[in-house]
Amino acid sequence: MGVPRALYTDFPLGLSLGKPDDKEFQTQVMLSAFELLKETKGPVIRDFPVSISATDSEPLNCALPARLNPDLHPAVDEAQALKAAYQRALEKSKKTSVGMRISAVDIPDALAKFAQIAEGEHWETLGFSAESIYGTVHDIRSYYEELACELAEVPIEPWATEQWFYEQTEAGDVVLKARRAMRDKHVAQEVWFGLAPAGRE
Amino acid sequence: MSIFGKDDKAIAKFSETLPIPEFPQCDFNAAKPLNASKVAIVTTAALHQDGAGFALGDSDHHYETLSSSAKNLKLGHHSVNFDRGGFAADMNVVFPIDRLQEMASAGIIGAVAKNHYSFAGNQSATVSEIRLDSGPDCAKRMLDEQVDVVLLTGT
Numbered sequence: 001m002g003v004p005r006a007l008y009t010d011f012p013l014g015l016s017l018g019k020p021d022d023k024e025f026q027t028q029v030m031l032s033a034f035e036l037l038k039e040t041k042g043p044v045i046r047d048f049p050v051s052i053s054a055t056d057s058e059p060l061n062c063a064l065p066a067r068l069n070p071d072l073h074p075a076v077d078e079a080q081a082l083k084a085a086y087q088r089a090l091e092k093s094k095k096t097s098v099g100m101r102i103s104a105v106d107i108p109d110a111l112a113k114f115a116q117i118a119e120g121e122h123w124e125t126l127g128f129s130a131e132s133i134y135g136t137v138h139d140i141r142s143y144y145e146e147l148a149c150e151l152a153e154v155p156i157e158p159w160a161t162e163q164w165f166y167e168q169t170e171a172g173d174v175v176l177k178a179r180r181a182m183r184d185k186h187v188a189q190e191v192w193f194g195l196a197p198a199g200r201e
Numbered sequence: 202m203s204i205f206g207k208d209d210k211a212i213a214k215f216s217e218t219l220p221i222p223e224f225p226q227c228d229f230n231a232a233k234p235l236n237a238s239k240v241a242i243v244t245t246a247a248l249h250q251d252g253a254g255f256a257l258g259d260s261d262h263h264y265e266t267l268s269s270s271a272k273n274l275k276l277g278h279h280s281v282n283f284d285r286g287g288f289a290a291d292m293n294v295v296f297p298i299d300r301l302q303e304m305a306s307a308g309i310i311g312a313v314a315k316n317h318y319s320f321a322g323n324q325s326a327t328v329s330e331i332r333l334d335s336g337p338d339c340a341k342r343m344l345d346e347q348v349d350v351v352l353l354t355g356t
Contacts, residue, residue, distance in 0.1 A: 002224030003353065013206065014284045016244075016354035017300075020291035026300050033352065034310075037232035054207040054284070094272035095292060099251065100279060131257075138279055142289070149290040159207050161286030197282045198205035 005036035006045040012054035012158040019052070020156050057157035060164040062148050075111040075170040079140075082147050089150035097142040101135030107143050110136050111171055118177035123187065130191045137175055137195045141165055144172070166200055176200060206282040220326040233311075238349035240304075241314035242267075243339070245322035246288070246295040246356045247277025255321040262330035264339050265319040269298060277321060278356055295354050314348050322356050 009029060011018045017026040032048055065081035067074065086104055090096050098104050113126045123133060145161040152160075166172035175195055182192035205211050232238065247255045249265045255277040267274065274296065276288045287294040298317070304310045318339050324331050343351065 002227050004227055004229040012284060013212075014246075014278070014356050015287045015294050016246075016356060017294045017297050020287045020294045023300070023303075026293055026297055027303070030297060030300055030304070030352070031309075034235055034350075037235055037238075037350065040231055042229040043227045054209070089289075093289075093292070095274050097276045097285065097289070099275065134281075135279075137281070141281075142285065145286050146289045149286070156286050156290040159204070159284045159286065161289065162204075162206075162284055194281050199203050199208070 002043075004042045004044070005033075005039060006043070007033040007036060007048055008045055009048045010051035012052060015052065015158060018050070022155065025050075052158065054158045057160045057163075058154070059167075060148060060152055060154070060156070060160040062151035062164060062168075064169065073112060073115040073170075073174070075115060075174040076108045078170040079108040079111050079143070082144070085147040085150050086143055089146045092150065093146070096146055098139045098146070100138045100142075101132050102139050104139075104143055107140055110140060111174060114140075114174045114178040118174055118181050120181065122185075123178075123182060123191070130188075133191065134194050140171055140175065144169055162197065166196060206284060222326070222328055233349050235310055235350070236308055237311045239312040239314050239347055240301055240310045240350045240352060241343055241346070241348040242296060242298065242301065242317040242352050242354060244296055244317070244319050244354045244356070246319065246354070247321040248274045248296055248319040249277050250274060259323045259325050261321050262324060262335045263320075264335050266342075267296070267317045267319055269302075269313055269315055269317065277319075283356075295356055297352070297354070301352075311349070314343070314346060316342070316346060318343070 009016070009018065017029050019025045029048060036044060036046060065078060067077055068081050069077050096104070102110055116126060117123050128136070144165045148161045148164055149156055166176060179192050179195040203211065248267060249255065250271060250273060253265055254275070255261045257279065274292060276285055278285070293299050301310065301313045305313045320331065320335070
């Protein structure tokens, strides 16, 4: 890599300090890195003694709201009911990654469009471009993953929010259904493939 | 089929297809005592604030300046195969600014730098732009700001 001092941490991508909300663990990682400053010859690389697996996580359990409005698609109803949880998460963390394409208030309407795609509507007639549909799914997933951190009563483990979103929420379900519908209609792969991680069906 | 981002073997296989640039030299300097050093964070998580950001693809080699007090950061690593849950729960997992502040208060480090810097992790195959342009520019800024130690957090 060409850096003078490196601490090799066997952690999943995206978790440079290892464990979110674990002050003690993060501090240990940083102190181990700073220990390398005592080295007088280099470059030097040292292993951090603890590994974290991307596949050993316990499934995340977040209570999802009961149906409020049966006239709405379940994903739309769900996203509307979760607005308060998203707002609490935002107020607590002061940050959100929602906004690549749409804002949080647009999430229910966006999910309504994905429900239409799942039912056979053509994605372009709903106003999507290849770029905007990708960014919209990014924002939907970010909305859910951020509010999951507010609802969860346990630490967030690697990939736990992704798994929760696609496997337990109505929103994740409708995104996957829309993706399959686009694939089955022979929409260009570069449009539908990126709507979920590779390997998700 | 496994989920790509969670599959170490699949990632390793993919990584083997990526070019690895050779770096002919590595500058190495003796460090000042940590408790007398000003520390800055440089992250490749593409962190940015509202109104800024990074382009998709591997041609955006610019960097963003993040103040020590910035809390409203967005994660610019948009890949669907990337786990964003950790950052959503705790920014410190890629940008450990709270940990640095605690270490400064405890006298473990000398000071926290006023500014920190963020690049996109997806760069060109040769990384020549970041090596010859934005990287040195960012380094000069940190030298001007009397930064002694840089903590690089790769994503």
